[in-house]
Amino acid sequence: MEFEVVIGLEVHVQLNTKTKMFCSCPTSFAEMQNKNTCPVCLALPGALPVINEEAVKKAMMFGYAINATINKKSIFNRKNYFYPDLPKGYQISQFEIPIVENGYLFIEKEDGTKRKIGITRAHLEEDAGKNIHSIDVSKVDLNRAGTPLLEIVSEPDLRSSDEAVDYLKKLHSIVRYLNISDANMQEGSFRCDANVSIRPKGDSKLYTRVEIKNLNSFRFIKRAIDYEVERHIEAWEDGVYEKEVVQETRLFDSQKGVTKSMRGKEESADYRYFPDPDLLPLVIPDSFFEETKNIPELPDEKEERFIKEYGIRAYDAALIASSIEMADYFENMLKEKIDPKNAVTWLTVELAARLNKENLDITKSPIDAKKLSKLIKRIEDKTISNKAAKDVLDYLMQNSIDVDEAIEKLGLKQISDESQILSMIDDILSKNQDKVNEYKNGKEKLFGFFVGQVMKASKGKADPKLVNRLLKERLSS
DSSP states (O other), X not given: OOEEEEEEEEEEEEOOOSBOSSSOOBOOSSOSTXXXXXXXXXXXXXXXXXXXXXXXXXXXXXXXXXXXXXXXXXXXXXXXXXXXXXXXXXXXXXXXXXXXEEEEEEEEXXXXXXXXXXXXXXXXXXXXXXXXXXSSOEEEEOSSTTOEEEEEEEOSOBOSHHHHHHHHHHHHXXXXXXXXXXXXXXXXXXXXXXXEEEEEXXXXXXXXXXXXXXXXXXXXXXXXXXXXXXXXXXXXXXXXXXHHOOSEEEEEETTTTEEEEEEEOOOGGGGTOEEOTTSOOEEOOHHHHHXXXXXXXXXXXXXXXXXXXXXXXXXXXXXXXXXHHHXXXXXXXXXXXXXXXXXXXXXXXXXXXXXXXXXXXXXXXXXXXXXXXXXXXXXXXXXXXXXXXXXXXXXXXXXXXXXXXXHHHHTOOOBOOHHHHHHXXXXXXXXXXXXXXXXXXXXXXXXXXXXXXXXXXXXXXXXXXXXXHXXXXXXXX
């Protein structure tokens, strides 16, 4: 039997506001435990929440980015459950009427076609604190409690772990472009819960789903979904699906590559949602709509512009536009008036390979856009060869030095003087007259030998194109 995978994702994005969702405590990361707390986030009697208007504006910007409906009026609810990192015993969230609903985005498939993925809703809520477990005691750090979250809930439109990762990468890119979150997965400001189920191919019914909680890397998300899908299929084929696959919350063990049961999955009724009596309905002023609709150019728009404006391949445009930092670096390179196709190669192939080797991202590159552009200019004006430029790039990765200084220091300046190259050619041909005769008698493969000898004589500094042209002229005379 063939199966279809059905995946829906819930993504929690910490908004980069200066203060928390319902109080004025700072949201700074890595402070001393429980430093950023007050009567509101400690849930002391009589403390009243106040909605953070910046969080509202950032949620609206996201709504515009995913072509969604932004509700002028939305409601905050109490989501009731007991957990030690939430002192109130409930979380302030949105349920019946979220601030954003009915949106979508597109992901690109391997064949170049695009799939539309529905986004049911994006609602505002507060984050919980952090539990710190040791051998015989558990501690609670409430610095994170109350941090503004935007929970983004997709439709069950994803059909594989690869599609899930593509969707998450697109979402990650959008929130970074909008500058509403740093989306740092290691610090937990962009994390995902995956709802996974299977069904026989052609069946439209939704079967039992499990939720995999708190996935915080694209690699772990893919591995967790793949494992869970395999577990469901095996249970179905062994005739124990209803017994083995129950609606529950599971955690992914990244060391063993397996998911483990955590608890039974709650339904909305279990949370006993009701409107928070301390908060009036959120009615967004008209001025907020005007202020937030002018969002920056997003990845898809930037990709299309790169193709039209710079004439680069769709694949390269998508790769560069997927990261706002990479896109900005690329456009800063082009301000130096270099060939866009050369910029693509040296950014996405040469520099990227060296950054990967050093485990650095583009923001930590020791070579800025202007310096890389200058190196490309020296290739374009034939000061150095393409091969020599790679040696210069290696040197620049380790040394803070000007491009021209590096070229001089390494002695890699290209020889472009015709008379100097002709002198080398004549010397080599005179010393290899037997091979010259063989070449003229039809053994054309020897041309590569002559090129190699000239490059060797010039210590690799001769302009290869010039060497080829002058050699052909000499050998045909």
